Amino acid sequence: MRRPVPTRLAALALIVTGAAADAAPAIHLNQIGFLPDGPKRAVVTDPATTPLPWVVLDAGGGVVATGETVVTGDDAASGDHLHQxxxxRVTAPGTYRLRVGGTTSRPFAVAADLYAPLASAALNYFYQTRAGIAIEARHAGGKQWARAAGHPNEIVPCFSGADTKGNVWPGCNYTRNVTGGWYDAGDQGKYVVNGGISLWTLLNLYELNAARPPFADGTAKLPEAGNDINDLLDEARWEMDFLLAMQAPDGARAQVPVGPQPAGQKLTMTAIDASGMAHHKVADxxxxxxxxxPAEDxxxxxxxxxxTAATLNLAATAAQGARVWKTIDPAYSTRCLEAAKRAYAAALRNPRVYAPETFTGSGSYGDTALGDEFYWATAxxxxxxxxAQILAALKRLPPFADPVSEPGWGGVAALGTITLATVPTALAPAEQAKQRALIVAAADRYVAEAAQTGYRLPYASLKYDWGSNSAILNRAMILxxxxxxxxxxxxxxxxxxAMDYVLxxxxxxxxxxSGFGWKPLRNPHHRFWAHEKDPRLPGPPPGVVSGGPNSGASADGLGARLKGCAPQRCWRDSIDAYELNEVTINWNAPLLWIAADLAMAR
Structure with missing residues (x-):
């Protein structure tokens, strides 16, 4: 298996510079390098108020480019005084260093295949987070990441009894076999609302490139490789099967809170027909x-x-899956479409059933603004x-004409807009052009924001939320x-x-x-990739992205101690920093999308 370029560069960096791996140079750049035909930017931290001379050196020390920095001044997001x-004009493949004043950067590559190893690793993350199947060393990249199947034969009942607020839940008279799917994050819960956007992103990557999709059969490290199905679809189906299994059977009844409920108080329960709805999650x-x-849980x-949110996530992804698998597996496509229609009807019948924040053992993923989910599923x-009737309903929904924002698990309207803008048969050409214009307008805003920031990041806010890297990567998808x-x-x-910032x-x-660059993620908040807590366990495999800086961390003890930090500095590489250093499927999905997009020849 080809080793990623960043690993080679990290070793070379120590030889050339003699610097420790945790040193903080004044020159900040993408640590894996640059595409020959792409932009090549570095940001320099220096108090100078006048330009500084710079040179780019090749592997033999020869000068290949020279110039002066552009002083951009004080930057509130980082607290730094910056130059760019x-x-x-450095386009020839090779290994280079950048010297600014008396400081020389670590080596970096210029290579056409720069992002291919990252795309492969980002996809392999999903295999490594599979539930219900043993993770094998030959697919995972080494024996340290092999593990026994977590939660195999997972036939589970509904929660019954009292929750943390004393609400009594009656349970249900059925069980579901929900074996499989992806563990959501550092815990071992499986959530439909986070699975939905993650699955959509993988399927969109395939559908958008249907003429020449990435990850042809046998190119990824998967147990299904060699089955004559694209490897990206093999991975996506692992989650699609799980989401389908989370659908309640016909005749299901449930006692649930309907509509907004007073925080911290007893819930008012209502009996509903839950046929076709999706359970919100399966968790501890x-x-x-x-x-x-996982196997020892x-x-x-x-x-x-x-x-309702989970039900609409199922409706949307199953409808998308029905398109994708229509000619590949017609029977599976039919099954997906039937599930999508049942879920959509169930959501229309029960439009205000929200996830209560009254359970322990897993995240709540509560959302009481569901107009975006209805739009996405309808699209x-x-x-x-x-x-035609669905189209008429679609056009009555505000997001059909509203400005687009980057998607997230709680804000999925952009997913519907992207589908309408890209599926060739979705809309008449003039109407499809309007959907594309909404996406381009959002991209214009992000380009403008990049010009306003010291680190040339298409994100100008000083508010960095939990999972800020996900917002940045999803903006990159819009771009x-x-x-x-x-x-x-x-x-x-x-x-x-955006990728330069993340890398x-x-x-x-x-x-x-993780695994990319000379200072990669090492200690995510995770229950298996937990080397920091137990030396017998591994750190993360390559290709796992951290949620990144969180300027609002408060419940996290480590994050709370960073109060007053410049927003881009509110981060620590610690397993204990769950609000700063969590990893999740819906953050890795846009990393995969962008890496694959940049790896494809134009």
């Missing part, structure tokens, strides 16, 4: 400790009550069926789509700017991706 360097009754190997596993169903629609270089440049062009010189 641009050396786009109580939080497991760190570390806990001894907590009760339970289905938690159905919600996917229309794109799949072409139904990548705008680049496809228009062929304007500014959008691809800003897409790369090290930031004030703490941190590659937020």
């Amino acid at each position: 360097v641009g050396f786009d 009754r109580n939080w497991t400790g760190i570390p806990t190997i 001894r907590e009760d596993r339970l289905l938690y009550p159905p919600t 996917e169903l229309f794109a799949t069926t072409g139904d 990548g789509l705008a680049a496809r629609f228009t062929s304007k270089p500014a959008y691809r440049t800003a897409e790369i700017d 090290g062009r930031n004030p703490i010189d941190q590659s937020y991706v």
Whole structure:
């Protein structure tokens, strides 16, 4: 298996510079390097108020480019006084260093295949987080990441009894076999609302490139490799099967809270027909400790009550799956579409069933603003069926004409817009052009924001939330789509700017991706990749992205101690920093999308 370029560069860096791996140079750049035809930017921290001379050196020490820095001054997001360097004219493949004043950077590559190893590793993350199957060393990259199957034969009942607020839940008269799917994050819960956006992103990557999709059969490390199915679809189906299994059977009844409920008080329960709804999650009754190997989890596993949000996530992804698998596996496509229609009807029948924050042992993923989920599901169903009545309903929903924002698990309207803008048969050309224009307008805003920031990041806010890297990567996806629609270089440049930040062009010189760069993520908040807590357990495999800086961390003890930090510095590489250093499927999905997009030849 080919070793990623970053690993080779990290070793070379220590030879050339003699610097310790945790040193903090004044030169901040993408630690894996640059594409030959792409932008090449570095950011320099220096108090000088006048330009500084710079040179780019090749592997033999020869000068290949020179210039002066552009002084951009004080930057509130980082707390730094900054200069910028641009050396786009360095296009020949090779290994280089950047010298600014008396400081020389670590080596970096210029290579056409720069992002292919990252794309492969980001996809392999999903295999390594599979539930219900043994993770094998030959697919995982080494015996340290092999583990026994977690939660095999997972046939589980509904939660019953009292929750943390004293609400009594009656349970249900059925069980579901929910074996499989992806563990959501550092815990071992499986959530439909987080699985939905993650699955959509993988399927969109395939559908958008259907003429030449990435990860042809046998190119990824998967047990299904060689089955004549694209490997990206093999991985996506592992989650699609799980989401389908989370659908309540016909005749299901449930006692649930309907509509907003007073915080911290007893819930008012209502009996509903839950037929076709999706259970919100399957998870442990109580939080497991760190570390806990999935196969050694001894907590009760339970289905938690159905919600409208989960039901709409199922409707949307199953409708999308019906399109994707239509010619590949017609029977499976039919099954997906039937599930999507049942879920959509169930959501229309029960439009305000929200997830209560009254359970322990797993995240709540509560959401009481579901207009975006209804729009997304309606868009996917229309794109799949072409139904005139669904189109009429779609056009009545505000997101059909509203400005687009980057998607997240609690804000999925952009997913519907992307589908309408990209599925060839979805809309008439003039209407599809309007959907594309909404995406391009969002990309214009992000390009403008990049120009306002010291680190050239398409994110100008000083508010960095939990999972800020996910917001940045999802913005990069919007930028990548705008680049496809228009062929304007500014959008691809800003897409790369976002990846540059995640891979090290930031004030703490941190590659937020494990295994890539000279200072990669090492200690995510995770119950198995927990080497920091137990030396017998591994650290993360390559290709796992941290949630990144969180300027609002308060419950996290480590994060709380960083109060007053400059937003981009509010981060620590610690397993205990769950609000700063968690890893999740819906953060790795856009990393995969962007890495694969940048790896594809234009």
